[in-house]
Amino acid sequence: MRTTIPVLLLLTQLSVLHCSSPSTIAGSGVETTNARITGYAYYPDALPAYGAWATLWPSDHDATPQRAGTAKSGAVGSSYLVGRDGRFEIPSVDSGKYRIELRDNQSYATLFAAVVGMGDAGQELGADTLRPCGTIVGKLYPPIESGPGSATRRYVSVLGLNSFAYAHPDGNFVLTAIPRGTHTLRLTLYAEGSPARTRDT
Numbered sequence: 001m002r003t004t005i006p007v008l009l010l011l012t013q014l015s016v017l018h019c020s021s022p023s024t025i026a027g028s029g030v031e032t033t034n035a036r037i038t039g040y041a042y043y044p045d046a047l048p049a050y051g052a053w054a055t056l057w058p059s060d061h062d063a064t065p066q067r068a069g070t071a072k073s074g075a076v077g078s079s080y081l082v083g084r085d086g087r088f089e090i091p092s093v094d095s096g097k098y099r100i101e102l103r104d105n106q107s108y109a110t111l112f113a114a115v116v117g118m119g120d121a122g123q124e125l126g127a128d129t130l131r132p133c134g135t136i137v138g139k140l141y142p143p144i145e146s147g148p149g150s151a152t153r154r155y156v157s158v159l160g161l162n163s164f165a166y167a168h169p170d171g172n173f174v175l176t177a178i179p180r181g182t183h184t185l186r187l188t189l190y191a192e193g194s195p196a197r198t199r200d201t
Contacts, residue, residue, distance in 0.1 A: 035116045037090040039125035041082050041102045048086030049130050052104040053079040055162070056090050059097040059113070063164045064155040064188050077162075086127070099160035100125070101179060107133045109179035133177045140171035140187065152191045159184040159200070 037056070041049040056075045075090050082088045082102065090100065093116050100112040108130040114123055140154060156173045157164035161183070167173040189197045 034091075035093045035095075035120045036122040037093055037098075037100065037114050037116070037125065038122065039088055039100070039112055040086040040127035041088060041110065042086050042127060042129050043108065044129055044131065048084060049082050049102065049104060049108075050084045050086065052082040052088075052102055052108075052130060054082060054088040054090060055079045055101045055103070056093065057099050057101060057160050057162060059099055059160045061099075061160055061162070062157050062186055062188070063162045064157050064186075065164075095120070101161060102128070102130060103179070104130060107177055109133050109177070111179045111181045131180055133179055136175040136178055136183075136185075138173050138175075138185075140167050140173065142171070152189070155188045155190075157186045157188065159186055 039054075041052055041054070043049055056078065058076060061076075075093050078090075080088055080090050088102070095116050095118045098114045098116070100114060101109060102112070103109040110128045110130045112125045112128060114125060116123060136158075138156065140156075154167040155164050156167055156175065158175060158178060161178070163175055163178060165173045165175045167187075185201050187199045187201070
């Protein structure tokens with residue numbers, strides 16, 4: 001069963017947003033550890049999640065279009081097949097903080113967290129269960145004035161996942177196919193002639 005989570009973000013003034021420069025993505029350093037991250041994924045009936053995919057994202061990954069071209073390195077953004085025994089392995093991981101998203105083609109998913117230090121040879125994450133994804137529905141306040149050709153855009157992204165949504169002028173947004181868990185949402189405002197402004201919640 002799909003879960004819908006309502007979210008209300010109150011922004012009394014857009015001026016409270018802090019300016020931000022592009023973040024340094026975890027794991028984007030020039031030195032690599034060549035660490036391997038491994039784990040196991042199963043379905044609720046205890047069968048191995050064979051055929052699902054494990055994807056590595058930095059914990060601060062922001063999928064909004066203006067940041068989509070941020071350089072990645074090593075295994076970041078790559079997907080690895082879960083084997084017949086439920087085991088997955090992600091090789092050549094740089095040091096950093098990560099979220100590992102396990103997802104199949106039937107809207108089942110789960111998340112692992114991993115921290116890889118310099119010199120680490122590998123990390124075994126244990127096992128977890130894929131469960132139905134949910135939907136986050138929210139509204140931003142205040143609404144923004146936008147007419148035809150308006151260059152002002154607001155996006156809401158889930159940090160550490162490759163997921164974002166456009167917030168409509170009335171403030172409504174919907175994020176779909178989100179794995180269960182605790183997430184940080186980032187509001188990003190783009191206005192013509194101004195640097196991007198962000199706020200996390």
